[in-house]
Amino acid sequence: MLLPLPDGDFKAYLFDCDGTITDSMPAHYRAWCKALGEWGAELPEELFYAWGGRLVVDIIADLNERQGLRMPVAEVAARREELFQELLGEVAAVPGVLEHIEASYGRIPFGVVSGSTRASVTASLTALGLLDRFEVLVCAGDYARPKPDPEGYLLGARLLGVEPADCLVFEDTDLGVAAAEAAGMGYSRVPPPWER
Known part of the structure; x- marks a missing residue:
């Protein structure tokens, strides 16, 4: 329709x-969770969808600030992208x-x-x-x-x-x-x- x-x-x-x-949002969310989990960070699903359309680097920077972390922004962004690419067959x-x-x-x-x-x-x-x-x-x-x-x-x-x-x-x-x-x-x- x-x-x-x-x-x-x-x-x-x-x-x-x-x-x-x-x-692709479900696949993106799984990639986010896995990449962030490697650094002890969390991204609640509700927040993930609320932040839809934001730049990846801005999301990581905001999570660092909110959760008191020091994730390397470029490294986490690259890892999230790598994990998403692995899930493309599901999209x-x-x-x-x-x-x-x-x-x-x-x-x-x-x-x-x-x-x-x-x-x-x-x-x-x-x-x-x-x-x-x-x-x-x-x-x-x-x-x-x-x-x-x-x-x-x-x-x-x-x-x-x-x-x-x-x-x-x-x-x-x-x-x-x-x-x-x-x-x-x-x-x-x-x-x-x-x-x-």
Whole structure:
């Protein structure tokens, strides 16, 4: 079943990746738990979902502060990525979003705007056979201010050559929806796994 879309004649679609195109959040959570557990840190599942859309390095830094730890941010981030890559075989596409991709591919341009690394986004989309559908990938490191700041979505629109008001964003997090709204774009909210 297709996700409902807002009214409008959109000229481009911009997608978040994790939890939006890919039903990867459960795999990400398991990778987080294992990587953090190696350092004696914890990330409650409720907090993990509340922090959806945040940069990996920011999450690790916040956990260090909250839990009085000194985890090496780059090392823990790399380990979490390694563990996630091992779980890619379990990741599937989000059905309602995949149907929009299949129905509109070739008709309008698509881009991805993600807080995840380019390696993570590329691996996820490649595992699903979808990488070639996206003309633009905007990932962590491509922009300075993460969601809810609109910078990533504005960059995605600019790279596609489409005005922000003509873009439709597919998002699963509050931070991502706030970023889309701040960019002046329409959006379709992707429900979390337990609501599908």
